Amino acid sequence: MNWRKVAAGIAVSLLTVSLLAGCGSKNEAPKATDAPKTTADAPKEKIELEWWGWWASAQRKPTIDKIVKDWNDKHPDVQVKYVYVPWDQILTKYVASVAAGNPPDVCSTDLALLPMRANKKQAMDLSTLGAAAMKDEFFPNFWNAVTFNGKPYALPWMGDSRFLYYNTDHFKEVGLDPAKGPVTWDDLWKFADKLDKIENGKIARAGFYPLAGNFATTANISSQANVQGWILNAKGTMFDNRAFPAINSDVTVQTFDWVKKWDNRYGRSQIASFMANFQGGAVHPFTLGKLSMVVETPTFMGEALKNNPNLKMARVPVPTPDGVQHPAAALSSGFGIEIPANSKHPKEAFEFAKYWATEAAAVWTVEQNDFPANKKVADSIKTDAFQAVVKQMTNTTYMQTPLYAPAWADAIKPAVDDLLAGKKDSKAALADAQKALTDMVRDNSNK
């Protein structure tokens, strides 16, 4: 008996078995829909919906848990399982999972790139599930945000706006009236003259900086992208109504000049070093008392006070060049809930999506200090602070990301960088941005 042959044979069989064991185990997790759903008398099996969201912090998670528990208690046959996916990965992972054929049943999303997902058939057309009837429940801006070619592809959930926050202690300290926030762009400059504190050539406290804070649609967070909000605030446009780039207009040039003026006020390297010390959250310059005025989201108030309970702040609508508020003085991001085109339980997913956009939205708004896209929910909350935000909605616009320029911020950022570094003046920087955006649109629409 040739033992070497026997040993070789056993070794090879073990290897092949281990190879086969590696394949084939993953996709066998039984889904509760194994039994056919055609027979109406079939006993109701539990359906588990997988729902992706980006909230896991100690601030947000308890509300999520509460909402999920409320739903699960009321719907024993349709259970929802919340899965956390980090904010900066969730859209990429969602799209990848749709392509791979194993998407979640329902997914919370940022609405900025919804037109792409609708166009590429990644998000499901919700009018087939009866969503069109819900149109009037939502603020028109937010309903537009979820619409593509006249059909809704998501349900709006939260929107927001932007406010100009200011530190009332700083105002009192320098002799400004803490009850009167800035109204015009000039006010910002004049107030900052008093509020700035420069020590030894370094900025100890900055009165205001237009590129600080958040004044862009959330999917494109970066300080340079904040020019988006200011351009719209100045009644400029970035894209014309056919979604083609139209960024090098006089108004936009003036806005860029204004931003550059602020940069020169402090000095490029001083303001760059200053801003490099901060990020968001607990290390936000306003929260740390290093910046007296900033444009931020409605939820910023709650976050800042949580991180720094000694902060005394107030908020006013975002100042405009001439002080008059108009429908684009502030902008909003949009968050919604989508059903993937290849979701396995679209009807149940839609029921949960409706719940999320209405009852759950009410709970979330109150607990998280956020702003619902649903009008009924907004009207039901009677506090003054909240109704002030509702009022602000008339001055808030939503800029839908142009279908062929999803990465528009990538063309704006270098233009702003070049402007601030002094390499180009506003006109040249914007001309380059226009060219970059035009190339982007051409590349993306060339099918």
Place this chain on the structure above:
Amino acid sequence: MSKKRFRPSRGEVRESLISYLFISPWLLGFLVFVAGPMLFTLYSSFTNYDITSTFDWVGLRNYTRLFTDRLFLKSIYNTGYYTVFSVPLGIAVGVLAAVLVNLEIPGQKLFRTIFFLPRILTGLSVLLLWVWVFNPEQGVINSLLNVVGIHNTPLWLNDEHWSKPALIIMSAWTALGSVVIYLAGLQSVPRQLYEAASIDGATPVRQFLSVTIPLLSPTIFFKVITGINGALQSWVNAMVMTKGGPSDSTLFYGLYMYRIAFTDMRMGYAAAMAWIMLFITLIITGIQFWGSKRWVYYEGEGR
């Protein structure tokens, strides 16, 4: 020398079949997870693939578009700049550190451990810490420069002229982790050569240049190849630390490809970029192998 037998014997055939069976798990994995997707991307580089809705043949359009794409050319410049500076710097740092650690001094084992730390400290947190090291006001580097008397310190990651040097400096720190590889090479240098050299009156520096480096050259060659490959494909540092800015000065090849693939959803275009990178890497590696005949000295080789 001609083969004695033209056909392999039955025993030889069976033996090779058994060897293939042994490596079949790996072979299958390679075909399914590496070769298959590579061929798929080659095909899709000639299409307008975007994963979920289009997959039509467009011929050479992606490739011709790439050569007029200003950002693509910028990313090649950025990546080339980074590679040209970070690879030699990394090797120099590694070799010098290895020579230092090889000295028989008290605490040698402690130094070896410390120098090995960069290899095990990886990931996002290290990159974020480096952002703070380069902070213009409070970072370690500018503070040290201030102490030495230099007050006009650069803005590092916030300045388009200093962002790449900052990343190159960071790569030199990471290169310290390769000390272990050079150490292994150093220890294989025969001691008699050093003794003979010192008998002939060679200074330590001369010994380093004429004995250590030539005998270490196979290791250095290995690090050159892997270093170039790594530097050409390095982009996560830019993505986390600078997001490609300022002014696209750290827009590396891989970062641009990631943006095209996952923000613009133009997979066909990104696939073309991937294959071009493969060719660039193959050509550079080929040149290195050809040039190695001149400077890589394998002990025991008759020359």
